[in-house]
């Protein structure tokens with residue numbers, strides 16, 4: 266039980282860390298590097314605590330849902346590794362003592378790719394595990410009969426957030442950076458803090474929504490198959 270709380274605490278810190286890191290222009294370079302270093306530690310802890318994922322890779326059936334999960338997790342691992350490596354190479358504060366003279370141009374490109382793909386993949390990763398979060402909150406909050414009548418509201422809210430998220434995705438030039446169509450990121454140093462985070466939270470919400478409903482969709486046929494099998498066998 267205690268490990269569950271530590272795991273959830275680390276997941277929350279990593280989500281907050283990612284949002285802080287994406288707001289490079291708001292917090293400044295030195296803070297960015299320290300938060301990035303903290304993220305590296307959290308990332309290692311997250312992997313140690315979830316090591317059963319690797320142990321179980323050779324066990325069980327590979328359903329479509331499981332294949333998507335493993336694919337996203339592998340891509341996320343690559344993006345994070347690229348991010349840490351490129352960040353350390355470019356570091357002018359925390360890792361400035363390391364002798365990285367060359368490779369700056371490659372590191373800068375990798376850092377852009379890692380940041381934007383990493384943000385997208387981490388949001389999808391969150392969405393793939395969203396049921397776990399929903400189950401945890403459902404256990405904590407006991408819904409009254411009246412509240413249950415409004416159970417469609419979270420879905421509608423999700424649609425609304427996602428539509429705004431699509432707009433943010435385009436307005437903030439994500440396609441440009443995801444496909445490295447620009448060697449530089451255009452950062453607005455004068456933008457208010459709240460406007461930036463409202464946008465990024467909605468963008469994260471969009472990918473959580475997409476991934477959450479994708480898992481529901483991928484699980485559906487298996488349920489029906491089982492139902493049919495039950496009908497056929499009478500079990």
Ligand code: HEM
Pocket residue numbers: 283286287288289294297298299301302304305345348349351352353355356357359360373376377379380383450
């Ligand atoms: C998940 C981890 C990280 C994310 C999401 C992230 C994200 C970003 C973003 C969005 C930018 C601004 C856009 C750009 O110039 O590329 C940036 C710049 C930068 N980051 Fe990170 N970062 C991460 C980790 C790190 C680490 C660990 C370090 C070093 C310790 C670091 C050092 C830097 C530096 C030096 C810049 C300025 C690059 C330049 O001058 O072109 N980052 N990062």
